[in-house]
Amino acid sequence: MSSESRFLRHSRQRSSFRLGTALLAGRTAALASRLTGRGSGASIGGRVTTTLDPKAFAELIASRRIAAVTGTNGKTTTTHLLTAAIRNGLGDDGSQVITNADGANLHHGIVSTLGRSLHAPVAILETDERVVADTVRLGHPEILVLLNFSREQSDHNHEMAFLGRDWRAALAAAGPDGPMVIASSADPLIVWVCQRARAVVWVDTNPRWTADSTLCPNCGGVLIRETARWHCPDCPLSQPEADWWVDGDEAVSRKGDRHRLGLQLPGHFNLTNATCALAAAVEIGISPDAALAGMRTVISPAGRYATATVSGTTVQLLLANNPASWTECLPLAVSDPLVLAIDAAAGDGRDLSWLWDVDFGELTGRTVICSGPRALDLAVRLDYSGIDHVVIEDLAEALDSPLLDGHWDADHPIDVLSSSTPFQQLRQLGGLA
Structure with missing residues (x-):
C-alpha cells in the first residue's frame, strides 16, 4: 500500500472516530435535556455534536437520497405528508426513511436527526430557509420543495430577497447535478429563484395572502395580478403554467390525471401542501395511489390541528x-x-x-x-x-x-x-x- 493510500485510510478512520465520538456526546446531551424536561434535545444534541466535529453536518447529509422541504409557511406539515407518502410507497419498516418530524430544522436539528440513523438511505428533511443553500451545496438533494416566501419576524430571517438570492446562487452552482425542484408558481420570488434550477415542477398554490409579493424580484417593477395570476409589466418574469393544481378536493396534473386527496387535515392551504408533496413523491418514483394512501394517515403534524x-x-x-x-x-x-x-x-x-x-x-x-x-x-x-x-x-x-x-x-x-x-x-x- 502506498503512503498516500495509508494516509487516506487513516484520515478516514480518524474522521469516522471523531464523528462517532461527537454523536455519542450529542445523544448524551439530548437525553439529559429530555430527562430534565428542557425539551426534545434535538437542538442541544446537534450543537454538542457539531462543536466536537464541525464537519458533522456535511458528513451526515452526504451519500443519502434527500428530499428537502422549505418555505416560510407549511414546511412542517408538507414534510410529514411527504414522509408518509414515501414510507408507504417504499413499504418502509422504519429503517429506510429518516425525518426530522419534530421540526428541528436548523443545522443542529438536522445533525441530530441524521445522527440517529447513520444507515437510513432516504432522508426527508424539513429545512429552515437559512439552511437551504448549505443543504443544496453539501447534501445534493434529489428533490427540493419550495413552498413560499413570506415576511417573517424581522429578527429571524430579515429580508426575503436576501434568502432568495442565496437559494438562487446555490441552485446555479449545483448546475446539472442540482435537485428537481417542486415549486409554487404563485410566488414571484420563488419563480425568480427557480430560473437557475436544473428542472422545475410547478404547483399553483393559489394563496389567500399575496401582500408580500407586490414588487418584481427581477427588476423591481410593480407586479400586476389578473384572474389569480401575476406578471411583471417591465420584464419577462411572469407566473409559469402549472404542472399541478388543486380543484376542489382533487390534485390535478397538466397531463389530465386527477387524484382525490382525502386528507384528515383542514384548510385549502393543506390541500396545496399535499399537492406539492404528491408531486415530489411522484418524481421520486412513488405511485400516486401509494403516496396518497400514506398522506391520508397524517392527522396532526407536530401538534398542528x-x-x-x-x-x-x-x-x-x-x-x-x-x-x-x-x-x-x-x-x-x-x-x-x-x-x-x-x-x-x-x-x-x-x-x-x-x-x-x-x-x-x-x-x-x-x-x-x-x-x-x-x-x-x-x-x-x-x-x-x-x-x-x-x-x-x-x-x-x-x-x-x-x-x-x-x-x-x-x-x-x-x-x-x-x-x-x-x-x-x-x-x-x-x-x-
Missing part, C-alpha cells in the same frame, strides 16, 4: 406566526368564544408589528380571549378592529375561564390560535409534547 384537554377544556391547536399564516388559519378558528395566544420570545419573533397587517374583521361578533405574555399587544390590535375581547394572560387560566363554559363539547372544541411559544406550551399542557 390536534385536539387536547387543557384545564378541563377540549381545544383544537392552530399555529400561526406571520400575517400569511394568520390569514390562512383564522377561517379555521370557528368556535365562539375562541382563544388567541401571542408571545414575543425568540421562536415567535420579538417584533409584533406584523399584527397590524392581519385582517381580524371576520372575528366580528365573536368573543376573543387574548392570552400569552403579549396578550395586551393583541388586545390593542383587536380594539382598533372593534372585536370584543378580554385579556387573560396565563394560558391555563384562559382555558379555565367561565367564558368558555357551555360553548364546547368533545365534537366541537374551543379553537386556540397561537404563535410558536404558546403553541409549544399548549402541547405540554395537553400532554402532546
Whole structure:
C-alpha cells in the first residue's frame, strides 16, 4: 500500500472516530435535556455534536437520497405528508426513511436527526430557509420543495430577497447535478429563484395572502395580478403554467390525471401542501395511489390541528406566526368564544408589528380571549378592529375561564390560535409534547 493510500485510510478512520465520538456526546446531551424536561434535545444534541466535529453536518447529509422541504409557511406539515407518502410507497419498516418530524430544522436539528440513523438511505428533511443553500451545496438533494416566501419576524430571517438570492446562487452552482425542484408558481420570488434550477415542477398554490409579493424580484417593477395570476409589466418574469393544481378536493396534473386527496387535515392551504408533496413523491418514483394512501394517515403534524384537554377544556391547536399564516388559519378558528395566544420570545419573533397587517374583521361578533405574555399587544390590535375581547394572560387560566363554559363539547372544541411559544406550551399542557 502506498503512503498516500495509508494516509487516506487513516484520515478516514480518524474522521469516522471523531464523528462517532461527537454523536455519542450529542445523544448524551439530548437525553439529559429530555430527562430534565428542557425539551426534545434535538437542538442541544446537534450543537454538542457539531462543536466536537464541525464537519458533522456535511458528513451526515452526504451519500443519502434527500428530499428537502422549505418555505416560510407549511414546511412542517408538507414534510410529514411527504414522509408518509414515501414510507408507504417504499413499504418502509422504519429503517429506510429518516425525518426530522419534530421540526428541528436548523443545522443542529438536522445533525441530530441524521445522527440517529447513520444507515437510513432516504432522508426527508424539513429545512429552515437559512439552511437551504448549505443543504443544496453539501447534501445534493434529489428533490427540493419550495413552498413560499413570506415576511417573517424581522429578527429571524430579515429580508426575503436576501434568502432568495442565496437559494438562487446555490441552485446555479449545483448546475446539472442540482435537485428537481417542486415549486409554487404563485410566488414571484420563488419563480425568480427557480430560473437557475436544473428542472422545475410547478404547483399553483393559489394563496389567500399575496401582500408580500407586490414588487418584481427581477427588476423591481410593480407586479400586476389578473384572474389569480401575476406578471411583471417591465420584464419577462411572469407566473409559469402549472404542472399541478388543486380543484376542489382533487390534485390535478397538466397531463389530465386527477387524484382525490382525502386528507384528515383542514384548510385549502393543506390541500396545496399535499399537492406539492404528491408531486415530489411522484418524481421520486412513488405511485400516486401509494403516496396518497400514506398522506391520508397524517392527522396532526407536530401538534398542528390536534385536539387536547387543557384545564378541563377540549381545544383544537392552530399555529400561526406571520400575517400569511394568520390569514390562512383564522377561517379555521370557528368556535365562539375562541382563544388567541401571542408571545414575543425568540421562536415567535420579538417584533409584533406584523399584527397590524392581519385582517381580524371576520372575528366580528365573536368573543376573543387574548392570552400569552403579549396578550395586551393583541388586545390593542383587536380594539382598533372593534372585536370584543378580554385579556387573560396565563394560558391555563384562559382555558379555565367561565367564558368558555357551555360553548364546547368533545365534537366541537374551543379553537386556540397561537404563535410558536404558546403553541409549544399548549402541547405540554395537553400532554402532546
